[in-house]
Amino acid sequence: MDTPVFKGRLFPWLLLLPSLMVLAVFLYYPAVQTLRLSATASNLITGNARFVGWENFTDLLRDPSYVQSAALTLLFCALVVSLGLLVSLSLALLASSVRRGARWYRLALIYPYALSPAIAATLWLFLFNPEVGMVNTVLGDLLGIRPRWLDTPGLAFGLVVMAAVWKNVGYNVAFYIAAIQNLPKDVLEAARIDGAWGSRMFWRILFPLLSPMTFFLVFANLTYALFESFALVDILTKGGPVMGSGGATRFLMFRLYTDGIENYKTGFGAAQAVLMFLGVALITLAQFRFAGRRVQYGA
Amino acid sequence: MALKVRVRPATRPTLRVDWTEVGKHSLLLLACLIVVFPLLAAVIKGTQTGAMVSGASLKVAGFFWSNLREAWVSANLGVYMRNSLIVAVCVTLGKTALSLLAAAAFVYFRFPLRGALFALVLFSLMLPSEILIVALFDVVTRLHWTNTYAAVIVPFLASATGVFLFRQQFMQIPSSLAEAARMDGAGPLRYLWHVLIPLSGNTIGAMAVIQFVSAWDQYLWPLVIIRDEAHQVVQVGLKGLSSAAEGQNWGVVMAGAVVSIVPPLIVFTALQEQFSKGFALGGEK
Numbered sequence: 001m002d003t004p005v006f007k008g009r010l011f012p013w014l015l016l017l018p019s020l021m022v023l024a025v026f027l028y029y030p031a032v033q034t035l036r037l038s039a040t041a042s043n044l045i046t047g048n049a050r051f052v053g054w055e056n057f058t059d060l061l062r063d064p065s066y067v068q069s070a071a072l073t074l075l076f077c078a079l080v081v082s083l084g085l086l087v088s089l090s091l092a093l094l095a096s097s098v099r100r101g102a103r104w105y106r107l108a109l110i111y112p113y114a115l116s117p118a119i120a121a122t123l124w125l126f127l128f129n130p131e132v133g134m135v136n137t138v139l140g141d142l143l144g145i146r147p148r149w150l151d152t153p154g155l156a157f158g159l160v161v162m163a164a165v166w167k168n169v170g171y172n173v174a175f176y177i178a179a180i181q182n183l184p185k186d187v188l189e190a191a192r193i194d195g196a197w198g199s200r201m202f203w204r205i206l207f208p209l210l211s212p213m214t215f216f217l218v219f220a221n222l223t224y225a226l227f228e229s230f231a232l233v234d235i236l237t238k239g240g241p242v243m244g245s246g247g248a249t250r251f252l253m254f255r256l257y258t259d260g261i262e263n264y265k266t267g268f269g270a271a272q273a274v275l276m277f278l279g280v281a282l283i284t285l286a287q288f289r290f291a292g293r294r295v296q297y298g299a
Numbered sequence: 300m301a302l303k304v305r306v307r308p309a310t311r312p313t314l315r316v317d318w319t320e321v322g323k324h325s326l327l328l329l330a331c332l333i334v335v336f337p338l339l340a341a342v343i344k345g346t347q348t349g350a351m352v353s354g355a356s357l358k359v360a361g362f363f364w365s366n367l368r369e370a371w372v373s374a375n376l377g378v379y380m381r382n383s384l385i386v387a388v389c390v391t392l393g394k395t396a397l398s399l400l401a402a403a404a405f406v407y408f409r410f411p412l413r414g415a416l417f418a419l420v421l422f423s424l425m426l427p428s429e430i431l432i433v434a435l436f437d438v439v440t441r442l443h444w445t446n447t448y449a450a451v452i453v454p455f456l457a458s459a460t461g462v463f464l465f466r467q468q469f470m471q472i473p474s475s476l477a478e479a480a481r482m483d484g485a486g487p488l489r490y491l492w493h494v495l496i497p498l499s500g501n502t503i504g505a506m507a508v509i510q511f512v513s514a515w516d517q518y519l520w521p522l523v524i525i526r527d528e529a530h531q532v533v534q535v536g537l538k539g540l541s542s543a544a545e546g547q548n549w550g551v552v553m554a555g556a557v558v559s560i561v562p563p564l565i566v567f568t569a570l571q572e573q574f575s576k577g578f579a580l581g582g583e584k
Binding site: 005006008009011012013015016018019020022023025026027028029030031033034037091094095097098099101105108109110111112113114115116117118119120122123124125126127129131132134137138141166169170174177178181223226227228230231234235253256257260261266269270273276277280281284 | 340453537
């Protein structure tokens with residue numbers, strides 16, 4: 001792509017200026033600030049900051065409730081990514097393989113994409129409300145049980161996982177269907193003739209062809225599970241119920257928000273942000289190394 | 300072995316049932332039912348009132364408009380929806396414009412630090428704004444933007460995804476076109492406006508869907524920076540509604556929730572074609 005068509009020394013900078021300014025002021029400057037704050041015990045409201053070096057980090061890593069949060073977050077991410085992609089890929093393949101009605105199935109499966117995490121959480125909060133929720137009304141009538149979904153650690157964790165997976169099915173299916181529609185037609189024909197999506201066909205041909213999309217979706221779902229699921233937790237469980245040395249759904253992002261914003265422990269929150277960033281960077285790096293070998297027909 | 304006598308009449312119509320097809324349809328129907336159910340329940344509960352809401356009844360009643368009116372007026376939903384609409388439209392338009400300009404600079408010009416700047420733009424993918432909320436709160440407060448639209452619009456105007464996708468798109472357009480435009484004396488901006496943008500419809504549409512939906516869905520940042528009802532967005536506003544709800548009010552909450560899904564649904568439906576074509580990630584390069 002060596003096509004320097006237009007000439008100009010200043011002009012390209014002019015074109016880039018708006019984007020670069022936004023990035024500088026609202027991304028890179030705060031990033032540097034976060035790093036600086038993480039070495040202080042500071043409070044933005046009172047305005048005092050005291051240099052403490054590594055203290056925030058050692059405090060965090062020695063705190064069993066922080067370690068528990070990290071472990072629960074990891075488990076949560078693993079479940080949301082694996083369950084979400086497994087379900088979505090199966091559904092996208094199924095919906096693309098039927099001869100009739102494919103349009104309608106796609107429509108029904110993709111619409112949750114329009115749902116926000118906050119709305120999804122609101123719907124689930126009502127459905128699983130122990131007193132007036134439909135789930136318990138039905139369970140109570142049929143089986144005589146009325147589980148306290150949001151007050152039982154295991155159930156609450158499971159519920160947040162399910163809500164998170166459900167909310168993202170639309171997004172994942174939408175992208176997988178787009179990828180399937182863009183596959184070479186003859187491959188799909190061959191797959192159909194050879195006993196429609198047999199497991200060998202799938203692993204040998206379809207899965208490799210779809211691997212660039214899977215690669216992208218793993219990353220997208222990971223950031224979703226780490227950051228956007230904040231709304232689910234904030235509305236459904238508030239990090240609770242109590243379990244071990246913390247809350248059963250007190251994931252890292254929720255912690256960062258409560259410590260850094262609600263409790264005004266700016267330096268402490270910034271240190272958590274740095275640790276989260278390192279986690280994201282590590283996972284991304286691992287993913288790229290892994291994918292370098294595995295992803296074919298790279299996108 | 301017993302002797303088998305064919306008794307089947309030759310004229311019987313052959314009704315071949317394709318069982319794999321039946322199996323697929325039943326699986327899909329079941330999946331769709333599970334996926335659709337929470338929203339369907341919300342729509343139905345949004346039409347109910349009184350004791351019906353807290354029961355298991357899935358009968359459609361006629362109270363949707365009165366529920367919605369209550370949410371819209373007494374719970375401020377109207378104001379929240381307007382705010383979200385302003386924010387989402389501004390973010391979508393701004394992001395698209397800024398990434399188009401940046402992508403054009405990267406593809407059609409040679410200048411010092413070009414590679415480094417592109418890396419700088421892409422690296423922003425590794426820095427989700429959620430991680431930065433503590434420091435971002437500080438920056439935006441010092442700009443005196445607390446409780447303004449600018450606080451929830453401007454920080455999100457640069458887009459690594461946008462720059463990357465538009466760059467890919469521009470690189471697929473034959474450079475002879477740009478050469479010809481330059482010969483005819485057209486500047487880069489005219490070329491962008493008259494050639495590149497019309498040729499990039501699918502990518503622009505796909506980006507618009509993603510950006511509108513993600514701007515509409517914002518929750519954490521508005522929760523942090525907007526503490527004033529008059530500027531609050533719908534995602535955070537509805538939380539106030541649902542946390543105050545008990546028993547029968549849930550009909551009002553559900554009516555409000557359902558209506559708040561309508562704008563992204565409209566955008567998504569309108570641009571569905573572009574959305575699926577704009578992401579040829581798995582297909583040809």
